[in-house]
Amino acid sequence: MESVIMALTIDPRTAHAPQVQTVLTKHGCIIKTRIGLHEVHSDxxxxxxxxxxxxxxxxxxxxxxxxxxxxxxxxxxKYMTL
Structure with missing residues (x-):
């Protein structure tokens, strides 16, 4: 069994995030931790x-x-094996 850190970018986020969510949900049993980040401004x-x-x-x-x-x-x- 491998322990991997995977980073993915989504651009444009609002257009493709639902498809990404579907893929992540399908593979949810192998995902130990998930952190989602995007920059937020007041406007x-x-x-x-x-x-x-x-x-x-x-x-x-x-x-x-x-x-x-x-x-x-x-x-x-991109990902790296630990």
Missing amino acids: HCSEKGLIILHICAELDKIKDLERELLDVKGVSV
Whole structure:
């Protein structure tokens, strides 16, 4: 079993966040921690979102998650194994 930190960006966030949420929910059993960040101003929210995931799973399941996230337009993914 691998322990992985995965970071993904979503741009534009408001357009693609629902699709990303669907993928993350599907793979929810391998996601140990999820942190979502975006910049907030008094007059608007940033369109670029950042999600950081701590994943515990076999490499094939991590690759499946990555592949599905990359199928969503506007999403980029990077990760490192700990």
